[in-house]
Every structure is written in structure tokens, then in C-alpha cells.
């Protein structure tokens with residue numbers, strides 16, 4: 001097989017890929033069915049992957065059910081993205097100690113050293129990872145926790161073949177095909193996987209696998225499958241950017257209509273692969289001599305997140321939801337040169353009341369005064 005081109009991995013040889021990852025010092029992590037959802041978890045081998053299941057997703061609704069096929073990836077993303085692997089829900093950043101006879105001492109802490117190989121990453125999550133990389137790594141003060149985890153992360157992407165009804169990555173330009181940001185990418189067909197490299201390490205791994213070239217027609221079938229996955233997406237974001245319209249109409253009446261349904265629970269920000277807000281606090285020990293400084297995910301839907309003495313700036317759900325969507329779809333352009341939405345659809349599926357901003361956005365973009 002020529003260097004850099006695709007190879008064909010029979011499904012029965014998936015174990016070879018796992019063995020190779022372990023031989024290169026990586027701990028395989030990937031999708032598996034747990035408690036009725038597909039989550040990322042440690043995998044001991046291909047037998048732990050989902051086999052013959054599909055998902056049914058709608059705003060406020062998720063379930064999986066048996067599928068007649070034998071594929072491993074014929075479903076769309078579950079609630080987890082790559083985010084928790086790099087920007088953990090909770091990290092202890094440092095600890096402080098007070099000696100009974102001396103001053104305070106502070107000790108920085110580091111994340112546990114794990115070399116993870118994440119299998120089954122979708123293109124929307126690769127796009128989100130690139131945004132999180134920019135947020136946490138660029139600039140004068142890269143985040144040391146994120147950086148330590150990122151440099152030991154191997155990514156094995158999978159082209160999406162079965163988008164959920166809540167997916168709209170085709171309209172944001174972030175899917176369904178994995179185009180960059182991975183080490184290896186898999187395109188799944190009934191009989192196995194077309195494997196292509198995306199990095200030097202990926203090329204090395206592919207060489208080690210010693211795959212045969214794809215049979216005639218396989219690449220065309222994969223392209224047709226990916227095109228179909230884009231064309232069947234029911235939802236989309238309107239083209240263009242909405243920064244001006246969202247920012248210039250803070251009193252649009254539709255914000256109040258959304259707020260009447262929103263529970264301010266923060267599920268949407270927890271599952272969103274690009275949301276990066278956090279808060280920090282001290283956890284003092286009862287002995288009075290020891291304290292941990294903890295960082296945890298926060299959300300623009302909590303009162304504390306906008307607290308400036310003596311009160312929260314965003315005191316009700318209307319302005320919290322408005323902050324979230326205006327930042328995500330509008331002012332992200334000022335910070336990062338693009339929208340903060342990669343079209344993964346998680347915030348629709350995992351919203352307990354099924355709020356669907358692809359439905360609300362056209363109304364928010366209408367001038368309420370008819371102008």
C-alpha cells in the first residue's frame with residue numbers, strides 16, 4: 001500500500017488495532033453502551049464497542065435500540081465529547097499547607113499521566129477540539145492541565161454515517177467527514193474500515209497494521225455514504241453570521257418565550273464540546289492546616305457565574321439564555337473568528353425540555369418591529 005494512502009481493515013482484524021495501540025503505550029478509550037447510552041469509557045478490545053445498535057435522538061429525547069446490522073459506529077454522538085478528557089469537570093490545581101510554626105506553603109498539582117487513544121471521534125468533536133485548543137493553549141498562559149493531557153492524546157476518528165435527527169454539522173461546515181485533526185480516521189463499511197492517516201504517528205501506525213489497499217469501489221461507496229449522511233440532516237443553521245442581529249436586539253420578545261421553558265439547568269453547557277467556563281474555589285480541610293484549590297465546570301446558567309459584588313449580573317433565565325446563545329453564535333466570532341457551534345446537536349438532545357435553538361434562531365433574527 002503506498003505511503004499515506006488508505007488501507008482496508010477487515011472488521012475481524014479490529015483487535016490488531018487495539019493491540020497496536022497498547023504496544024505503542026496507549027490506553028484505548030472509546031464508545032460503549034452503558035446504562036442505555038453510548039459513552040466513552042476504557043475499552044479492553046473490540047468486543048466492548050457497540051455492536052448492532054442505533055440511536056434515536058430528538059430534542060429532549062435519546063434512546064438506543066438494536067439494529068439489524070453488525071456495524072460498530074452506526075449511531076451519532078452520545079452526551080460526551082472529547083472535552084472531559086482534556087478540560088476535566090473537576091481538577092485540583094494546587095494545595096496549600098500551613099505549618100503550625102511557619103508560613104503557608106503552596107504546591108502545584110499535575111493531572112495523572114495517562115496516554116489515551118480515543119477511538120470513534122466524530123468530525124464535530126475534532127472541530128470543537130481545535131477551538132478548545134485555541135482557547136486553552138494559545139496566548140501567553142497556556143493551561144498546564146489541558147496541555148499535559150493534550151500532548152498524550154491519540155485520536156482515531158470515524159466518519160459519521162448515521163447522523164441523529166438533532167445533528168446539523170453539515171450546515172456549520174464541521175462534518176460529517178473527518179477532514180483534519182486526527183491521527184487515524186476510519187470510514188466504516190459493512191465489511192470493515194477504510195483507514196487513512198492524518199499525522200506522522202498515524203502513518204506509522206498504519207504502516208504497522210500492514211493493510212491491503214481497498215477493493216475497487218470501496219472508496220466510492222464511502223464517499224456516497226458520507227454525502228448521504230450530510231444530505232439527510234434535518235436541521236441546519238442559517239448561513240452567515242448572526243452577531244449583529246443577536247447583539248443589537250437584547251430585548252427581542254422571543255428571548256422571554258424561550259426563558260419561559262428553560263430550567264436554567266446548565267445541561268446544554270455541560271454537553272457542549274466547546275463550552276469552557278469554569279469557577280474556582282477553596283476546599284479547606286477541617287484541621288485548618290490544609291486546603292485544596294479546585295476548578296470545576298461552570299455554566300452561564302448559574303447565578304454564581306455572573307456574580308460581581310454584590311449580586312449576579314445575569315439575574316434571570318432570560319438574560320442567561322441570551323448570554324449563552326449570543327456568545328455561542330455571535331461574539332465567538334470576535335474571540336475566535338468563527339461561531340462556537342460545531343453542529344453536534346447535543347444541547348438539543350440533552351435539554352430536558354427539548355429547547356432547539358435551530359428552531360428559535362430564525363425567530364430571534366426577525367426584527368420584532370418589522371424593520
Ligand code: SF4
Nearest residue numbers: 272341342344345347
Ligand atoms: S451549541 Fe449545541 S449543537 Fe452547537 S456545539 Fe454546542 S452542544 Fe453542539
Ligand code: SF4
Nearest residue numbers: 262263265266268351
Ligand atoms: S436550554 Fe435546556 S439544557 Fe440549557 S439550561 Fe435551559 S433547560 Fe437546561
